[in-house]
Amino acid sequence: MPRPRPDSPAPPPQRQRILVVDDDADMLRLLSLRLRAAGYDVATAASAEAALAHFDLERPQLVLSDVRLPGRDGLALFDELRARCPALPVILMTAHGTIPDAVEATAKGVFTYLTKPFDGRALLEQIDQALALAAPAALPAQADSRWRSEIISRSGRMADLLAEAYMVAQSDASVLLLGESGTGKELLARAIHRASPRAGKPFVAINCGAIPEALLESELFGHVKGAFTDAVSHHKGLFQAADGGTLLLDEIGDMPPALQVKLLRVLQERAVRPVGSSQSQPVDVRIISATHRDLEAAMAAGQFREDLYYRLHVVTLTLPTLAERREDIPLLANHFLDQLARKYDRKLSGFSPEALKALTTAPWPGNVRQLYNAVEQVCALSTTPLVPLSLVQRALRVPGAQVLSLAEARQRFEREYLVGLLKMTDGHVADAARLAQRNRTEFYRLLQKHQLTPAHFKPEGPTEPVADERQD
Structure with missing residues (x-):
């Protein structure tokens, strides 16, 4: 076998193939031109059946499909593709009327959906991201995916x-x-x-x-x-x-x-x-x-x-934080919503695009557990099938509640109460004790317990310790 000449050019890298599925011939032509200009190898199909036939002949690295198709729709196409190749990224294109269907599909593993009309740059960014996420080494072929069924992720x-x-x-x-x-x-x-x-x-x-x-x-x-x-x-x-x-x-x-x-x-x-x-x-x-x-x-x-x-x-x-795997947030949020809707017998189909964006960009210091709690809150409060942005914003604004023990709460109240009395009486212990209906000795013990110095509350501001004032 002849050896290649040292000055022979390296073979060009193999272009990634994208299968575009849409029954609109003009849209197919426009998308094909745009994706080829971006350096992708593009195949097209006008129906789910044609897409599956092409898939059997040559597997693409990504599928871009309209939701509305003649015969079998884009969601049914995704289900079939997922059964044949679970790791294949799929992006759905949808009109406003089919947004709930597309949002629901993200819970099943659709990478994302784009609402028509969409910006060409946004489309290319989503495709680049999907292909990059599909690139990491896959699990060994003999691995049965059921072992990791509780872990919802595509990152x-x-x-x-x-x-x-x-x-x-x-x-x-x-x-x-x-x-x-x-x-x-x-x-x-x-x-x-x-x-x-x-x-x-x-x-x-x-x-x-x-x-x-x-x-x-x-x-x-x-x-x-x-x-x-x-x-x-x-x-x-x-x-x-x-x-x-x-x-x-x-x-x-x-x-x-x-x-x-x-x-x-x-x-x-x-x-x-x-x-x-x-x-x-x-x-x-x-x-x-x-x-x-x-x-x-x-x-x-x-x-x-x-x-x-x-x-x-x-x-x-x-394990990465949720902020380090943001691409999983829509998938997790819809998965939790589906679980909780069934648990509470609520008819919820998903999140609005704005709500999903708010979830994706939130900081999530409590990670997946905090996301689950937020979804549970919106599930309990939502009155429409599609969860609106306002409910998600309400859930995200709720600060992490500091839960005090009863003893800690009493301590905090007692100190604040004593401070209030000392301010009211300008640091005069006898007057403060009288208002609290306690004798001076007991009142001094409370002040020492909370490390409060009455002199700090006097208008002239001298600094004398608690023990000295008791001798006055």
């Missing part, structure tokens, strides 16, 4: 993460999941379990920060009858419950130091010793841990054991 960032998670699932290595609260760490842990050889065995999860330290050891390792006052029977721990399967240790960064030592021993010996027992019991468990904390900073502060850290983070996967 390149998540595609890379899921491809990595699938490979990790085939081994028995411990996995550490990092990410902000609300990013879906438990969903990813469940997906890894379903993709693993342990899928037929239990998946057990525990939040290490939500259980008091006195109970956490018993929950994890179990206890025998009589081990402590309330131990009226033998109790199997979560390690034993997950035997053969997977145990998720959520918020592992909040685990008390004393329990970190015992957990490390279990991981090293692959055996647990129930509280009150002298016998260890072997367990076969795959550990996935998760945290939103910076464990390296916790180690530096002496709050997390270094040896345990290296046991847990054989493989580390970091």
